[in-house]
Amino acid sequence: MDMSSKQLNPDIIIIGAGIIGLSIAYHLLEAAPKLSVTLLEKEKMLGGGSTGKGTGSIRYQLSSPQLRRLSLLSRDFFLKFESTFDAPIWYLEKGCLMLAADEGSWNHLQLTTEQVVADGIPMELLKQEELLKNFPYLHSSRFLGGTLCPWDAYADPYAVLAALYAAVRRKGATVHFGREATKLILNGDTIKGVETGQGTIWSPLIVNAAGPYAAQLAATVGITLPVQPFRRQVYVCTNPKDVPPATPLIVDLSTGFYLHQEASARTVLLGGTDKDTWPGFEEVVDKSVAEDFFLAATETIPSTIDIKWLRTYTGICEQTPDFHPIIGEAPGLKGFFLANGLSGHGFMHAPAVGRIVADLILNGKTEQIDINLFHPDRFAKGYLTEPILLDNYSVKDAVRT
Structure with missing residues (x-):
């Protein structure tokens, strides 16, 4: 296909047309409608990358104050999206139900609850008896307690992606x-x-929104980007018989196991126990880990x-x-x-x-x-550190340089 001069010399190139790239394009064109924006996507169709494989989780009960801030900044966008x-x-x-099976994660959930509530986010701390009363399908003696945030939500990733794509195309991207x-x-x-x-x-302005391939792209100009791709395996199953429709996302922090009920409540997405896989791009199914996964599932929901x-x-x-x-x-x-x-x-x-990237490009700063x-230069000075991270469905010691 022949490209026009404007397409060959746009004001901004965004590399990656997943949810991040399309959101950046949308916010740029909302603020500056006359910009010429081109997005380059390696996949042959919309949703062929990471966004199309996501579970659609939207969460606020995060242990990191920085990540909570990003969730809060995104809230109105999702509420008004339709x-x-x-x-x-x-x-x-x-909602999302975080479960603690050991003293370490239980203590951290209590601390996180105080911080989350202080940020104006509703979050309830449930002791063992309250947990089993409200969620009787859980393992009766495994968990010390849990937390529930009613703001935690679900949205269809592909539907959001498709609507953003249509919007940026209408705006001229x-x-x-x-x-x-x-x-x-x-x-x-x-x-x-x-x-x-x-x-x-x-183009004098290029945005790297290449997802798992971001480090490879940055390396072509000598930039070492500390981003690695990891495979995540998702099991599609029928809904457990005693788990009611519209149940919260359920996460066992000790194993990483999660249960995410689809909108129809007929099927569930299960996963989260494969946190120690080696980095790589292969989207292959590893059946050898299924036994350990289903063991973790039954330990959470018999x-x-x-x-x-x-x-x-x-x-x-x-x-x-x-x-x-x-x-x-x-x-x-x-310009990069x-x-x-x-x-x-x-x-x-x-x-x-x-919104943040659009601010940085158009104004040189963000409020x-x-x-x-x-x-990116924070890694040369020492990583952001937290004693325990619960934000990726597992308890891990933070890495320090």
Whole structure:
């Protein structure tokens, strides 16, 4: 397909047309409608990357204050999404139930509850007797307690993606599917353009929203981006017989196991026990870990022993060492902006990230958040640290340099 001069020389190129790239494009064009914006997507169709494999979780009970801030900044966008875009996304605030099976995670849930409530987010601490009274299908003696946040929600990832795609196209953005960015082009310390398999496109502003492939792209201009891809395996099963419709997302913090009920309540998505896989891009199903997974499932909800295993699929999650995103202009490289390493939170934090990146590009700053907390040079100074991270469905010691 021949490209016009405007398409070959847009004001801004966004590499990646997943939820992050489309959110950035939308917020840029909302603020500056006359911009010419081109998105390059390596997949051949919408939703072919990580967004299309997501479970649609939107959460606020996060141990990190920075991640809670991103959730709060995204809240109005999701609440008003259907009226703004005139498109159904099956948004439902059904809550998330975090379960503690040991003293360490129970103590941390109590501390997190205090912090979350202080931020104005409703969150209830449930002791063992309250837990079993309200959720009798849980293992009767395994858990010391849990927390429930009624704001935690579900929305259909592909529906959100499709509505954003339609919106940016109406606003004049050009989106090229099956056009992979293979190399960035520099002029001294300034970004100049990007090479693709179908030719070169030139622009003084380029955004890396390439998801799991972000580090590979950054490496073409000598930038070491601490983002690694990890495979996450999802089991699609029938709903356990004693788990009612519209049940909260259920997470066992000790194993990482989660149960996410689909909107129809006929099937559930199960997963979360594969946190120690090696990094890589292969979207293959590893049946060897199924036995351990289903053991964790029955230890959380005994009736899962009778569910039907319908199918399994995998998706790729991009992670940073501290599980916080990288947002900002690349150090020492003018015009190259990073929106990477969302660490499994890309869908729920895309509205905030899109607005923040648009602010940085158009205004050189943002009032939304202290952007230094997400700047890529933080890794040279020492990782963001927290004693325990519960934000990725598992308890882990933070990594320190």
